[in-house]
Amino acid sequence: MYNSSELILRRGQSCRLTLEFNKPLRDWKSIVFVARTGPSNSTYVNTNVEFPLSSSWSSGMWSAVLESSPGNSLRIIMSSPATAVVGRYDLSVRISVMGQTVTYSLGKFILLFNPWCLDDDVYMANEEERQEYILNDHGVIFMGNENHVTGMGWNYGQFENNILNICLDIMDRSLNYQKDSALDCSQRHSPIYVGRIISAMVNSNDDFGVLEGKWEKDFSDGVDPNSWNGSVEILWKWKNDNYKPVKYGQCWVFAAVMCTVLRCLGIPTRVITNFNSAHNTDGNMVIDMHYDTDGKFLEISDDSIWNFHVWNESWFLRRDLGLYYSGWQVLDSTPQEESQGVHRCGPTSVIAVKEGDIILGYDTPFVFAEVNADRATWVVQKDGSKERAHSDTKYVGQSNQHQHQSSWK
Numbered sequence: 494m495y496n497s498s499e500l501i502l503r504r505g506q507s508c509r510l511t512l513e514f515n516k517p518l519r520d521w522k523s524i525v526f527v528a529r530t531g532p533s534n535s536t537y538v539n540t541n542v543e544f545p546l547s548s549s550w551s552s553g554m555w556s557a558v559l560e561s562s563p564g565n566s567l568r569i570i571m572s573s574p575a576t577a578v579v580g581r582y583d584l585s586v587r588i589s590v591m592g593q594t595v596t597y598s599l600g601k602f603i604l605l606f607n608p609w610c611l612d613d614d615v616y617m618a619n620e621e622e623r624q625e626y627i628l629n630d631h632g633v634i635f636m637g638n639e640n641h642v643t644g645m646g647w648n649y650g651q652f653e654n655n656i657l658n659i660c661l662d663i664m665d666r667s668l669n670y671q672k673d674s675a676l677d678c679s680q681r682h683s684p685i686y687v688g689r690i691i692s693a694m695v696n697s698n699d700d701f702g703v704l705e706g707k708w709e710k711d712f713s714d715g716v717d718p719n720s721w722n723g724s725v726e727i728l729w730k731w732k733n734d735n736y737k738p739v740k741y742g743q744c745w746v747f748a749a750v751m752c753t754v755l756r757c758l759g760i761p762t763r764v765i766t767n768f769n770s771a772h773n774t775d776g777n778m779v780i781d782m783h784y785d786t787d788g789k790f791l792e793i794s795d796d797s798i799w800n801f802h803v804w805n806e807s808w809f810l811r812r813d814l815g816l817y818y819s820g821w822q823v824l825d826s827t828p829q830e831e832s833q834g835v836h837r838c839g840p841t842s843v844i845a846v847k848e849g850d851i852i853l854g855y856d857t858p859f860v861f862a863e864v865n866a867d868r869a870t871w872v873v874q875k876d877g878s879k880e881r882a883h884s885d886t887k888y889v890g891q892s893n894q895h896q897h898q899s900s901w902k
Contacts, residue, residue, distance in 0.1 A: 494628065494652045500602040501657070503759060505575030505610035509560070510599070512567045512586070522589040526557050526571065530582045530604075531678030539578050540678050553612070575612035578681045579604050579758060581661055603657065606684060606759030614810040615684050617761050626761035626808065632752075634745050638800045639768040647749050647764075648723030651757035659728045660757045663694045663703065666736060668835065684760050684809040685840055688824050689855065691758075693837035695751045695826035697738030700835070703731045703750060704742035706828055715740025724753035745803040747826040752805055755824075761808040765823075767864055768801050785873055802827070804838075811842055814853055818842035823860050832856050 495501050502508055524546035531540040544555040546569065553574050560568040584599040608617040608627055617623050630651055633644040650656060664670065667690045669677040680686045694702040704727065705715070712718070718741050721727060727750055730739050742750070748764050755762040804825035811818040822840035832838055832855060841860040842853065851858045873879050 495657055496652055496654045497657060499657075500600070501605065502573070502602055503605050503607035503610065504573045504577040504579065505607045505613050507570050507572035510557075510569045510571055512569065512599075514565045514567075517565055518562070518567065518588075518590065520591060523587075524557075524567075524589075525587045526555075527585045527587065528555060528573075528582050529585075530578055530580045530681075532674045535675035535678065537675055537679035539576075539682060540675065573604060575607065575610045576614075576682050577604055578678060579606055579687070580664070580678060580681055603661070606687075608759060608761050608808075614812070615760050615808060617808055623761065626763055627756050627759065630756075632764065634749060634764050634803060635766040636745060636801055636803075637768075642768075645745070646722065648725060649749065649753040649756060650723055650725035651753045653725050655732070656725060656728055656753070657757055659732050660754045662732065662736070663754060664690055666700070666702075667694050668700050684807065685811070685813060685822075687758065688755065688760065688807055688809075688822065688840045689837060691751055691754050692824045692826045692839055693835050695747055695754065696742070696828040696836055698828040698836040701736060701738055703727065703739060704747055705738040705740045706743060706747070707741040708743065712741055717741070718743040718746050721746055721749075724750045728753070742827075744801075744827040748803040748805050751824065751826045755805065755807055762824075763806050764803060765806050766801050766803050786875065806843060807840065809840075811840075814842060814845070818844050818850075818853065820844060823856075825860075830859060832859075 500508075526544050526546070528542045528544075529535075529540065531537075535541055542555045544551075544557055546557045546559055546567075548559060550556060550558055550572075553576070555574060555577070556572055558570045560570050562568065580603070582602050582604055584602060585596055586599055587594060587596045606615045607613045608615045608623050610616060617626065630649050630653075632647055632649060634647050635642050635644055637643040664677075664681065664687070667677065669690060694700060695704060696702050697705040707715070707718070716739075721742075727739050727742075727746070731737070745764075745766075752762050752764050804823055804827070806821040807824055808821055809819070810816060811822070819842075821843040823838070823843060823846070824840050825838035827838075828836035829838065830836070838856045838859060841855060841857050842850075845851075845853045845857050846861050846864065849861065851861050
């Protein structure tokens with residue numbers, strides 16, 4: 494489905510290679526394939542893999558099996574493990590024959606996450622859901638308020654021309670890659686890691702990522718967030734302007750672009766809208782609203798409640814938390830609060846949020862507050878003392894919606 498002439502593979506699947514020679518290959522001592530991703534000087538085993546041509550299969554490892562050798566050719570079945578690093582690869586072969594060893598470059602390929610593969614952390618069992626959350630290139634994003642929900646059509650366009658390469662560029666421009674490119678690439682086997690990188694890179698805070706956010710009304714030096722109707726134009730513009738942040742995005746634009754990137758890389762993803770969404774800045778799970786004795790609103794706290802907020806949920810295992818917390822994970826690229834010093838959010842296990850297990854990483858207390866904080870109303874007396882006038886436990890987190898089926902609350 495990718496509009497690309499490049500070889501694109503999903504990890505954990507096999508593909509056939511045919512090596513053509515100008516004469517029959519006899520008496521070869523060894524044939525070794527080398528698949529390399531990331532910087533050439535990387536010493537990480539999973540970014541520079543050597544595997545010999547053999548007659549038997551090696552489950553869970555890179556392997557090349559000789560299928561047949563008609564005439565002057567070798568037909569080979571190559572397969573990657575379901576835990577392989579995703580990204581751009583160089584493939585070469587080293588052939589030792591009659592005391593001589595020669596290395597041939599075979600070309601490049603791109604390796605992606607594989608939700609169809611049982612052993613992949615992003616495996617999704619239901620084919621209808623795979624069609625929706627990986628292959629569907631358009632959708633509806635819900636906006637408005639809880640009493641008046643409107644839908645907006647969006648072209649995700651994850652298979653369109655050059656989008657996959659731009660998604661790989663996004664990873665290669667992250668702060669982690671700049672700091673230690675070999676270490677960064679070696680961790681790209683994990684959807685937890687990749688999701689967190691993309692969450693930081695879709696906004697431009699900290700790292701000159703894809704989109705610059707703006708919530709005031711003057712968008713004259715860029716594009717009004719309400720004018721976008723697809724991700725492709727935004728991603729193309731970022732690349733064509735030499736990776737200068739695109740102006741402007743708001744929450745649904747950030748979420749839609751991140752949905753495009755994650756689906757493109759093979760991580761099942763959907764766009765979620767939460768109505769009456771809380772933004773808790775001090776981690777106390779309470780949105781504090783202050784009024785003076787005349788009923789005038791006072792801007793004492795940075796806490797706020799948005800009519801709606803849009804984020805993503807992606808589907809994968811949580812080996813870091815325990816498999817109970819696997820399944821849908823919240824990822825939010827709208828720059829709200831810093832997480833470990835960078836504007837990003839997640840992945841936060843939806844099950845952890847539902848269970849109130851807020852001690853778990855990443856950013857579970859923040860997401861829990863978005864859907865479940867109490868709204869406290871305070872009256873501030875003339876002498877500065879505060880008195881709690883009202884507490885509402887039901888207001889925040891109404892009618893979470895996404896396109897496929899009703900979501901969680």
